[in-house]
Amino acid sequence: MPFSVYNNPLMQNLLKELIQTAPTADNGEIRTAKVLLNYLKTAGVEIKIDHWDGKNANFIARIPGSEQKKALLLAGHLDVVGADQKAWTTPAFEGIEQDGKIYGRGSTDMLGGLTAVAAAIAEIKQENLPLKGDLIFVATAAEETDSAGVKRFLRTNGPSLRPLAGIIVPEPTGLEVMRAHRGILWLEITTLGKTAHGSMPHLGINAIEKMMAFLNLFKMYHIPYQPHPLLGDCCISINKITGGQATNIVPDRCAVQIDIRTLPGQAHNAIKKDIEQLLDQSKQQDKNFKAKITVMRSVPALETSQDNPFLTSVCKAVGVKKASAVGFTTDGPWFAKLDAPVLVFGPGDPRMCHKPDEYIEIEQLEKAKDAYKRIILEILG
């Protein structure tokens, strides 16, 4: 029969309850972690909630195996992005079930994935299926902002996790196995000048004009890279500019924010150094040029090689012939620091992420739960 005899309605209820905790950056994830804990504790799973700052939380569950095999880590995030209720036709944080779908912020990104993993683990425990290695399920805080949760998790728990057979990130991929994604490097460049009255610009230093000079140089800069067979090109886009206070004041500050999407193998530090050289060049051409560069966010690209045995086992377990790549970035590269192959695989259409009226099909949840079970038994059985 296609649906689990154990907890099909329970799985849907779990997702609704998780959505109702509204784990946005403002609210944090403590309540969300507790909902997962209550669900899995009835299945007899060892669980720890690590919380800090009065609102952020990491959830860590471990099902010990017989240690004949390396451990499997399933690792996602608890937080969701906010929702502008005006743009929604359904309540964003209620978890409404309608026409075989569950609506709500996080249903796809990625409370749905966490729900399917939790349901798979509950069934494995209830069916008493023996595992030859540890099964670890982690859901961390603040992936949508600064990945504070995964960084803390790696600091506090990283060493105790090894050796790992592999890591699966249950972000939405429409149940495709993804072995690569691009990285993110967000930079802010600020030029600094001196204010003066608009009628006497020669007494000031115009930060917007200094920025124009820099941007002209920057437009001629090409980041060195080799196109990637799955991910294509590295891309770069100046997406925000701010500066000036009024029409009659010479601006003393102008800032641009640059979004760079990197490929596996590109060193973010080298790109930053290149841009620092352009700033030095601007300074050599103009003694009044003054600027600073800030890294706003840096997440490296992710890639697991096509012939990796963990990838082969996961594809076999879920009946997928070939792995592909996703367009968005995940916490996967942080987990890759654990020296294990990382794959992204989860329920839901990635185009739903961060959108109004976000939903997930219950059928996707069911299929994902069955797929996670098959993966767990393939790797640890």
Ligand SMILES: [Zn+2]
């Ligand atoms: Zn996500």
